[in-house]
Amino acid sequence: MPKLGLKCLPLLMACGAIMGSVGPAVAQAEGDRALGEYLSSECVSCHKLTGPSDGIPSIVGRPAAHLITLLTAYRDKKRENPIMQMTASRLSDEEIAALAAYFASLKATAQGR
């Protein structure tokens, strides 16, 4: 199966999914957006995508590099908060990159969601 342009090949995608040939996503160097979007669904149970945030900080509209630094620090237990330490602990470097790329990309589109 070639790398799939997500929106370009819906037919191939749909059938691929049914045949089971689209397995766990291959993370790409710059951050796999679809993987990032799936992983982000865990974040948005607590972090609001829009509007002011007290008590739990906003994670939308931050540069990807900043989010990578933060998540890596939580994973290394260099920042406090057991929820975030636990959340980061099961993320690989590729997954952190995917998440950061996804939230960075929301900068332009967050209002529409």
Add this chain to the structure above:
Amino acid sequence: MKFSVHQGRIKMTSTTRRHFLGGMGAIAASGLACPAFAQAKQKLVVIGGGAGGATVAKYVAKDGGVDVTLVEPAARYTTGFHSNLFLGGYKKWEAINHSYDQLTSKYGIKRVRQAAQAIDRDKRVVRLAGGGTLAYDRLLVAPGIDLKFDSVPGYSEAASERMPHAWKHGPQTQLLQRQLNAVNDGGVIVIIAPPNPYRCPPGPYERASMMAHVLKAKKHKKSRIIILDTKSAFSKQGLFMEGWQKHYPGMIEWQDPKVHGGIKSVDAKTMTVVTGLATYKAALVNVIPAQTAGKIALDAGLADQSGFCPINPENMKSTVDANIFIVGDASIAGDMPKSGFAANSQAKVAAMAIRSEIAGGRAFPARYSNTCWSLIETDDAVKVGGHYQPKEGKIAAVETFISKTGEPADLRKKTQEENIAWYTAFMADMLG
């Protein structure tokens, strides 16, 4: 007799004419499994508008391409989470009630304001209380719990009008609050806590804390809260016990079965509770009975002998029907507790799996999480959480954490601020 078109075949059903016409486009579709070749959208019907069902509906609908219908009789969603904050006077009634309107206006989800009465798995239709039917390609069953009233001798649905359970939220929650506010100093409150597994494991103990908060604020000196438990241990026990000692010394008494010797009977007429140890004449009795998955899931044969529904941990699909997914309190989710947070987490996995089957979405390995905050007294909150993944046929805990006893006050205050912020974000994630 009318016809509907289903998977390229014409079936006689009692669906409406509108369904028939709407399904005409599907005649062009062959019986091919690949939905991309079909001209009609695949249909997802969601039974239940709680944290599980509403989240699945939104997450499947938001990327388009699927016809999503949410079947939920209630006009608004009264959340069980933070209902204890309503009881304690920290939140207004309006603040725990939420409109479903944005699911329709932003995501095009159809709402059916009726109870789902039955599932015909062979015909793939949901029968509605009002007599109509809804055909589905995939069905999401999220009815939450039903209460086993007869698990407490003498208790019944009728008795709950005087001895509220307030474990399915709405008028019962308001009744409990009115009764609490009417307790005079010296009154006895009895809470009967349920056996595992049940919705919101720390809930009965947070509820006792919030009741004590109200009595303490009213300067009660002699009122008592007696928790008659059907188990010998409970969620966050060390944290609650520490908090009760600190904030409400002598007010809350917890009895396990070894102490009370069994709950023999309750009588709503005389407001008495009889145990093996004593008879209590109470000002307020909150009976939280044993629980099962919602009746519709039991009737459809989706539950096992435990009364809850087995699922495939990879995708939340029913182990007995490949067209049905089950999330939330009704499911057997392994190490995950029955909580709104857990239901929302399971819903995202189910939505992804459903989209991969009927809308060409990508499927990633399932990951689940849960966090649950409990308020003990103003600015003194604790939390528990975990991460979960499929392992050896069940959803297994990968890592868990819990607040520690003896934590500094500023950390407990921050934890409560997190709790409040979580609720806002969570409702936006589910219904916004």
